[in-house]
Amino acid sequence: MPTSxxxxxxxxxxxxxxxxxxxxxxxxxxxxxxxxxxxxxAQLDRLTATYxxxxxxxTGRIIIDEKTIPHSHPVLTLHARHYDDDGALxxxxxxxxxxWQLSRHRSQARQALREIRQRYPALPVGYPDGADSLxxxxxxxxxxxxxxDGVERVLGKAEHDRLLAYWSNDHYKKLYQIVAxxxxxxxxxxxxxxxxx
Numbered sequence: 001m002p003t004s005x006x007x008x009x010x011x012x013x014x015x016x017x018x019x020x021x022x023x024x025x026x027x028x029x030x031x032x033x034x035x036x037x038x039x040x041x042a043q044l045d046r047l048t049a050t051y052x053x054x055x056x057x058x059t060g061r062i063i064i065d066e067k068t069i070p071h072s073h074p075v076l077t078l079h080a081r082h083y084d085d086d087g088a089l090x091x092x093x094x095x096x097x098x099x100w101q102l103s104r105h106r107s108q109a110r111q112a113l114r115e116i117r118q119r120y121p122a123l124p125v126g127y128p129d130g131a132d133s134l135x136x137x138x139x140x141x142x143x144x145x146x147x148x149d150g151v152e153r154v155l156g157k158a159e160h161d162r163l164l165a166y167w168s169n170d171h172y173k174k175l176y177q178i179v180a181x182x183x184x185x186x187x188x189x190x191x192x193x194x195x196x197x
Contacts, residue, residue, distance in 0.1 A: 025057065031065035036080035040064045043083060047090055055197040056093075056150050058100035072099030087159045088166065091151050098146040102139065105195060109142070112193040116141055119185070120178070129174040140172055144179045145186045146195065 026048060030037040041064055047053075059076050066080040076096045082088040102109040116138045123137040124130030130137040144167075152160035168176040179186055190196060 025060040026062060027060050028062045028064065031063055031077075032067070034066055034080075036066045036083065037064045039083050040066070040078065040080040040089070043086065043089060044078070044093065047086055047093075051090065051154050053090070053093070053154065056097045056101075056154075058097050058104055070096055072096040073103070076100065087151070087155055087163055090155060091147060091163045091167070094150040094154075095143060095147040098143045098150070099139075101146060101195065101197060102142060108193040108195055112142055112189050112195060113138060115189050115192075116186075119189075123178070124174040128171050131172065131175070137175060140175050141179055141186055142190060142195065144172065144175055145183070145190055146197070148179065149187070149190075149196065 026044075028041050028044060030041060044062070044064070061075050063075050063077045064080060065077050068077055068079060070078050070092050078089070078092060078096070082092065120138060120141065123134060123141075125132070125134055125137055131140050148160055148164060151163055164176060164180055167173075168180065
């Protein structure tokens with residue numbers, strides 16, 4: 001029978017373990033094993049140990065491939081581009097995880113996308129302003145909203161604003177600008193269909 005001090009220590013350790021951000025559960029592999037990919041993996045390990053990203057993690061299987069564009073399916077794949085920008089890597093990680101969030105909540109996502117299609121029947125398509133198709137651009141309005149909401153909740157308002165300005169001049173440029181302009185309206189759709197992590 002443990003003494004009261006041992007029981008107290010065990011209780012403390014249990015509570016402390018629950019309070020720690022969870023990097024556990026991520027299975028990160030490298031496509032080429034290059035130094036840049038190794039650095040990106042170490043960076044992602046550090047960030048998931050530093051910040052509690054659990055609410056935004058919907059798949060634990062991740063590939064780092066320095067020669068590809070990040071994508072969510074069939075396996076969440078990140079590149080090594082943001083080795084010097086922790087915020088951009090967190091933002092990209094959340095972005096790709098939010099595609100999984102929508103695929104895991106298909107019924108709610110379909111209903112939200114129906115509203116997005118009604119509100120935004122025409123959107124930019126093609127790099128650098130939009131996604132590959134109109135349907136993908138419409139889905140990205142939800143994904144970008146969820147990404148930016150996650151960034152603000154994890155990293156704070158200043159980092160949210162910095163990354164919004166960065167992405168608005170990088171890729172999906174017009175989509176990020178639309179989400180910034182219509183944040184309340186898109187957020188209302190996301191909340192109505194219970195898509196927030």
